[in-house]
Amino acid sequence: MNDAYLVGAGQSAFGSFPDESYRSLFRTAYERALASTTPAEEASDGVDAVGGLGGADIDEAYIGTLGVGGRQLGLSGPAITEHLGLHGVPCTRVENACAASGYALRQAVMAVRSGMADLVLAGGVEVMTDTSSEATKWWLGVSGETEWERMAGTTFAGVYAQMADAYLREHHVDGEALSRVAVKNHENGAKNPKAQLGFTCSLAEAEHAPVVADPLTLYHCCPTSDGAAAVLVASEDVAEQFDDRVRVAGVGAASDRVGLFQRESYTGIPASSMAAERAYEEADIDPKTVSERLDFAEVHDCFAIAELLAYEDLGFCGPGEAGELLEAGVTALDGDLPVNSSGGLKSKGHPIGATGAGQAVEAFEQLTGRAGDRQIEGAERGLTHNVGGSGGAAVVHVFETDSRATGDGGETSDADVGPGGESA
Template sequence: MRDVAIVGAGQTPYGAHPRQSIKELFATAYDAMVESVDRAYDPDEVDAAHVGSLGVGGYQLGITGASVTSHIGLTGVPVQRVENACASGGFALLNAVQAVGSGVHDAVLAGGVEKMLDLSGDRSKYWLGVSGDTEYERLAGTTFAGVYAIIAQRYLAETDAEHEHLSKVAVKNHENGALNPKAQFQREVSLEKAAGAPEIADPLNLYDACPTTDGAACALVVPADEATRYTDDPVYVTGFGGGSDYLALHDRETIVSLPAVREAADAAYERAGVSPSDVDLAEVHDCFTIAELLAYEDLGFADSGEGWRLVDEGATDRDGDLPVNTSGGLKAKGHPLGATGVGQVVELFEQLRGEADERQADGDVALSHNVGGSGGAATVFVYEVAR
C-alpha cells in the first residue's frame, strides 16, 4: 500500500433543503470541496468515485452514484453507490482510500448524500428501521431508537453511569454545534433541558437522539506523494479499518460494546502506528448519546464501563484533553445517513489545517468513527498533518 492524503473536503449546510434534489445537494458539496483545494483542480484527473447513500425515501435507489456524479459532469469513470446504512459514507471513503493506496487509481472522489426531510415522521421511522435486522427487529416493531434504548438500558444497569451522563453528551455537542455554521442545530442547550426532555424510548429522550437531516459531503483522495500538487496542507490518512458484526442485538455476546468498531479501530491504529493515547481529537458516531459513550470505550479512550467518566470530567469538551465532536456531532451537526462518514472528514480536514474558526481545537492526530445501524458495520480512520 502506498500512502494517501485528502487534499480537498467540503459539505453542504446540514438541515432542511426542501428545494434541492440529491443531485443538487451533491453538487453543492462538490463545489465546496473544489473550493477547498488550494491549487488548480482538474476534474478530468478523477479516476473513480464512491458515493454513500442509504436511499431514504427511495428517491433514487438505482444507480445513485452515477445519478449524482453525472450532474457535476463526472462521467466516463467507474462510479459506485455504497450502502452500509449509517456507515455508507465511511465505507465510501474506505473504498477510495484502498483504491488509491493500492495503486489502482490516482485520484478518487469519496462522497455521500441523503435527503430525509421530505418524508413524514412515520415514513422516516420506517427508513431508519431498515438498518436493523428485518426478521427479528424491524418486522417485530422495534424502531431505531428502540434498539439503542435497549443498549442504553443495559449500559446503565451494568455500569455506574446515570442518564445525566447521556445528557452531558448532548449538552457538549450542542455547545460545539452552536459554533458550526454548517450544523443543523446551532444552539446550546442546558443540562436541565436536555435531561428533562420528552421520552422517546426509555431511557432515551428527545435530546438523546440525533435529527433526520438533508445533506451531502465530498472528499478527494490522492497519493501522498502527489498531495502538494493540490495543496500546501494535505491531511494524510495514516490508518484505516473496517469491521462487521451480527446485525440483530440478540445474536451478539454483548450489547454494550461494538466488536465491529473494535476490529476497525485495531486495524486503523496498527496501520497508523499509533495508540488511542496518541489521538488528539475525534469525530465519533453519536446517533444517540449512548453511542458516544460506547465509542469512547470501543476506540480505547476509556476502559469498558468507564466511558461516561470522560464526559463527566470534561475530558471530551472542546478545550479538554480529547475534544470529541467539535462539529457538533450527529447530535447537533445532523445525520444525513449516507453523507455522515464523509462529513466527519470535512470537520477533521478543517481542524487539522487550523481552519475551524471558533470551534478550533489543538492537535495533529485525529480519528473518525462511523457506525452502520446499531453496530453491524463500522469504519475508523486516523489522520495526521505535518505542522
C-alpha cells in the same frame, strides 16, 4: 503500498431543505471540496484545473447513500456524477447504512493505495425530511435486522434505548451521563455554521425533554437530516502539488451481527473495537496510549449512548468509565481529547449517507486550521468513527498532518511517550 492523502473536503449545510435534491446537495459539497484545495505555485496545469473546479483529473468516485424514500435506488452513484459533469468516471454506490460514506472513503483510500487511481472523489448524500415521520421510521429501521427487529416493530431509537438501559444498569451509571453528551455536542454545534441544531441546551433541558424511548429523551437523539459531504483522496505524487494535505495514517473496518439480539452483549459494539484495532495498527498507535496520541475524535453519536460506547470501544477509557471521562471535561472542546468538535450527529445532523464523509470534512478542517471558532489548537492527529445501524458495520480512519507524517513537526513515536503522554 502507496500513501493516501485528503487534499480537499467540503459539505453542504445539514438540515431540512425542501427546495434541494440529492443531486444539488451533493453538487454543493463537491464544489466546496474542490474550492478547498490549495494548489502549490509549482503545481501542474492539471492540478490547477482541479483547484479551479474542474474534475478532469478525477479517476474514480465512490458515493455513499441509503436511499431514504426510495429515490433512485438503482444507479444512484452515476446519477450524481452525471450531474457533476464527471462523464466517463467510474462510480460505485456504497450502502452500509449510516456508515455508507465512511466505507466510500475507505474504498477511495484503497483505490489510491493500490495504485489504481491518483485522485478519487468520495462522499455521500441523503434526503430524509420529505417523507412522513412513519415512513422515515421505516427507512431508519431497515438498518437493523429486518425480520426480527424492524418487522417486529422495534424502532431505531428503541434498539439504542435497549443498549442505553443495559449500559446504565450493568455499570451503575447515572442516566445524567446521556444528557452531558447532548450538552457538550450542542455547545460545539453552536460554533458550526453547517450544523442543523446549532444551538446550546442545558443539562435540565436534556434531562426533562420528552421521552422518545426510555431512557432516551428527545435531546439524546440525533435529528433526521438532508445533506451531503465530499472529500478528495489523492496519491502522494498528486498531494505534493497541494499546500494543504492530510495523510490517511490508518484505516480499519469490520462487520458484525446486524441484529442487536444476536450479540453477546448490549454494552459495546464489537465492530467498532475491531475497526479501531486495525486502524491503530496501520497508524502505528499503541492502543494502550491512544488517548494521548490523538488530538481529537469525531465519533458516531446517533444517540447519546452511542458516544459513551464509542469512548470505550475505541480505547479512550475502560468499561463503565465513559461517564467519568465526560464529566471530567476530557472530551470537551478545550479538554485533553475533544470529541465531536463539529457538534456530532446529535447537533450537526445525521443525513445517513453523508455522515461518514462529513466526519472526514471536520478532520480535514481541524488539521488544516480551518475550523473557525471550534478550532482545536495544535491539532496534528485525529480519528473518525462511523457506525452502520446498531453496529452491523463500523469504519475508523486516523488522519494526521503532513508535518507529523514526515517528522518535520518533531514527531515522537509511541515508544518515546511516557505514561502521562509526555515525551520521555
